[in-house]
Amino acid sequence: xxxxxxxxGVTLHHEGPHIAVLTIDSPPSNAFSWESRKAFRRGLELxxxxxxxxxxxxxxxxxxFTSGANLREDQQLTDAELTEYxxxxxxxxxxxxxxxAPVIAAINGATVGGGLEFALACDIRIxxxxxxxxxxGVNVGLIVSFWRLPRVVGMGPAKEILLxxxxxxxxxxxxxGLVTEVHEPAALLPAALxxxxxxxxxxxxxxxxxxxxxxxxFELDFAQGQSLQRxxxxxxxxxxxxxxxxxxxxxxxxxxxxRR
Numbered sequence: 001x002x003x004x005x006x007x008x009g010v011t012l013h014h015e016g017p018h019i020a021v022l023t024i025d026s027p028p029s030n031a032f033s034w035e036s037r038k039a040f041r042r043g044l045e046l047x048x049x050x051x052x053x054x055x056x057x058x059x060x061x062x063x064x065f066t067s068g069a070n071l072r073e074d075q076q077l078t079d080a081e082l083t084e085y086x087x088x089x090x091x092x093x094x095x096x097x098x099x100x101a102p103v104i105a106a107i108n109g110a111t112v113g114g115g116l117e118f119a120l121a122c123d124i125r126i127x128x129x130x131x132x133x134x135x136x137g138v139n140v141g142l143i144v145s146f147w148r149l150p151r152v153v154g155m156g157p158a159k160e161i162l163l164x165x166x167x168x169x170x171x172x173x174x175x176x177g178l179v180t181e182v183h184e185p186a187a188l189l190p191a192a193l194x195x196x197x198x199x200x201x202x203x204x205x206x207x208x209x210x211x212x213x214x215x216x217x218f219e220l221d222f223a224q225g226q227s228l229q230r231x232x233x234x235x236x237x238x239x240x241x242x243x244x245x246x247x248x249x250x251x252x253x254x255x256x257x258x259r260r
Contacts, residue, residue: 007039012046015193018054018200020047029067029110030060032118034085037092044095051259054204055196056099058122059106059189065131068114089114097121102199102211106192107131107170107179113144120148123211124195126181127170128188133178139165151218153178201254203241 006012009026022043024030032040047053060066069089077085096103096118105122113136119125137144150158157176161168170182183191199207209232217225236242241257248255 006043006046007035009033009036010039010043012043015057015196016200017052019057019193019196020053020055021057021059021189021193022047023059023061024066025061027062028064029112030062030064030115031067031070032089032092032114033070034088037088041092041095044099048100054101054200054202054207056101056103057106057189057192057196058096058103059192060108062109063130064110064112064115065105065107066115066118067110067112068116068118093117093121097215098212100208101204102207104192104196106188108185108188110134112136113140117145117148120145120152123215125179126183126188126192126195127173127179128185129170129182130185131170131173131179131182133161133168133173134165135161136165138163203236203239203245203255203257204259205239205241205257206236206245209236 009024009030009032011023011025013021013023015021020043022040024032024036024040026033026036047056069085102124103122105119105125107119107125107127109128109130110132111119112134116133116135119133135145135149136142144162146158146162149161152158153161153176157178160166161176168176170179173179174182181191213228213232220228240260241255244255244257
């Protein structure tokens, strides 16, 4: 395992050749400042360029996953600066959502406001029993998360979460499908890494094509979806990795994939 500082508030380490972990470390709430957003995006860019990376795990330190924006910081901004701030934060979320490989959020604690939006930009979310979730927009006279949240949990739960601004624990998040697993705190990161290793042993071109297709599926009508599925199927069918995946399946071994 190797560890690197990317800048203020974010660290990167590798769990073997194919899995990376980005950790938000900006106590006490792991809010994203200008500097930590820059560091996080630098981490994404480095990993995006590394074809060996097949899965990314994101987690936080201490009692928080992330609270998203720093409310005290954004209160000091002019309108022009606030627009830049929102574009920068949104750009970080878009980069996370579009990251080439699957992203697993190992949600260790408080996930509030923009932190919920951050979690929603990840592909898979699992939580600690210490985790809780708050869509804090209505609590501070703002609006957040209305686009991604209904796509994950459905319209009914999303409206309750967004309109009440209430705090929901990990079990309720599991019931709604906001997270797919709940673990004791000490077991959270190991569970995320088990899932990451499973993903990392699948054919990477297929995994990446599946991720990008599912992420964009809500923007397609039925005919467009069917057309994209056929096109991606044919693209994958003609890869060497598909043939290797078949051999590995029948020989009951892990595949040796070359991304071609």
